[in-house]
Structure formats: structure tokens, C-alpha cells
């Protein structure tokens with residue numbers, strides 16, 4: 001077993017939305033088809049199994065109720081970007097969703113977070129600022145790595161960096177099926193991550209591969225058909241919706257355990273394990289450096 005790389009400091013505390021009103025009512029990504037509805041009982045059972053798995057692995061889950069008029073709210077990752085500031089303040093930068101069908105989710109989520117003592121803010125709202133969807137943003141290495149294009153706008157990166165006092169590394173997403181970075185990138189430890197370069201333009205793919213010392217590179221097909229990059233890490237266990245054999249072999253060689261949880265009902269809305277879970281324990285100053293004033297690094301045109 002290889003124990004040389006340091007484990008992630010975050011990924012123990014999650015916020016999730018109970019799927020009491022999960023439906024596919026519209027089509028804002030290529031996976032969604034209103035003619036192919038999720039089975040409500042199966043969806044709840046799969047979601048509960050995911051919660052139980054996270055808890056069994058030592059993680060905690062806090063549950064936000066789902067708004068009846070917000071069928072995509074189950075993809076809790078997109079509600080906002082949770083970070084613990086250097087002074088210990090728990091902060092959530094609320095998303096400003098690209099599509100109007102999802103915009104009402106964040107107002108409810110903001111009240112929920114505020115009611116639990118989180119400070120909240122926005123980088124875009126009601127026609128001002130920029131679109132931000134938190135499934136595009138992950139701490140890795142020396143920065144907050146943020147995918148932009150299909151959902152998050154480039155302008156959001158500047159606001160995030162300045163408001164949070166962190167370095168933001170932008171990556172241009174070009175693949176319509178990997179519309180959030182979390183469908184193509186999953187940090188595993190300080191040196192390793194699941195990476196699907198096919199989601200990005202050439203310069204951004206090269207930038208991401210340069211950032212991850214030991215990438216586990218996924219093919220476009222692996223990422224799109226199994227959602228395997230849309231996984232989470234709880235301790236040393238990778239919780240995945242599916243795990244191709246060669247991916248499992250590499251993960252185990254690196255010393256990770258793999259647990260597969262079937263969340264196939266949620267694939268009908270275009271999201272999987274990561275999309276259903278929102279980690280709120282990423283610490284500025286521990287998991288990503290504090291950079292007063294902020295800094296944005298973009299890939300070359």
C-alpha cells in the first residue's frame with residue numbers, strides 16, 4: 001500500500017437534499033429527457049444508501065428539504081461553494097444558476113445555511129454579477145480550480161478570488177456532456193485526482209494535467225457512460241457510482257478503498273454521487289492557500 005501522498009483534509013461533512021420532489025421536468029443537459037422519469041421510491045432508496053455509506057465511512061450528512069417546485073435541487077453540489085475561512089467562519093458562496101429553472105433553489109438554500117450559522121454571499125444574482133455553479137469549483141493543490149463555460153462564467157472567477165482571498169485557476173470546459181467540472185475531475189489526495197481531459201479545450205486539459213502530479217486519466221467514454229469522475233472521497237474511500245476495472249486497480253494500488261453506490265435514478269437528471277453531495281469543510285489556509293486580494297490564473301487562449 002502506498003501511503004506517501006497526504007490525504008485530503010476535507011470531505012467529511014456534507015450537505016444533501018432529500019429527493020422528495022425529484023423529477024425531470026425540462027432539459028438543461030444532454031442526459032435529461034422528460035419522457036424518462038425517475039422512479040421516486042428507487043430514487044429515495046438509492047439516496048438513503050448513499051447517506052448511509054457516507055456515515056458508515058465516518059462522514060456526516062446534513063439534510064436540506066427539497067422545494068416542490070425545484071426538481072433539480074437534489075443535486076446539492078450546485079447550491080453553493082462551502083468554505084471555512086481562516087478566522088473559522090463557515091461561509092457559503094451561493095450559486096447563481098445559469099438556467100432560470102434552477103435559480104429559486106439557492107434562495108431556499110441560503111435561508112437554510114443562514115439558519116445554521118453559515119455566513120452567505122453571492123457573486124452574482126438577479127442580473128448582476130456572474131453565473132456560478134458550485135459543481136465547477138474544487139480545491140486542489142495551490143488553488144481553487146474552477147471550470148467555466150457551459151455553466152459558470154469566467155467573470156465569476158474574479159469575484160470568487162477577490163471575495164474569498166484565494167488563488168483561482170480557471171479551466172475552459174468545452175464538452176456539452178461534461179457541463180460541470182465535477183463530471184470530469186475528482187481530487188483524491190494531494191497529488192492525485194481522476195481527470196477526464198476530454199471535457200476541456202486543449203490548453204485547459206494541459207493545464208489540469210500539469211496541476212495533478214499523478215492523474216488517473218479517464219476516457220471520454222468512461223466519464224460519460226459511468227459518471228465515474230462524479231465521485232467523492234470520504235477518508236481513504238472513494239465512493240463511486242461505478243468503477244471500471246482498470247480504474248479500480250489503480251485506485252487500490254494507490255491505497256484507496258472503493259465503494260460503489262448505485263445512484264442510477266439520478267443519472268436521468270445528469271448527475272451522480274458528487275452532484276448529490278456538497279462538502280462544506282474545505283478550509284482556506286489548510287486545503288487551499290490564503291492569497292489576500294485573490295489571484296486568477298487562466299489558461300492561454
Ligand code: ARG
Nearest residue numbers: 029075077135180269271275
Ligand atoms: N440537472 C442538473 C443540471 O443540469 C444536474 C446537475 C448535476 N450536478 C453536478 N454537480 N454536476 O443542472
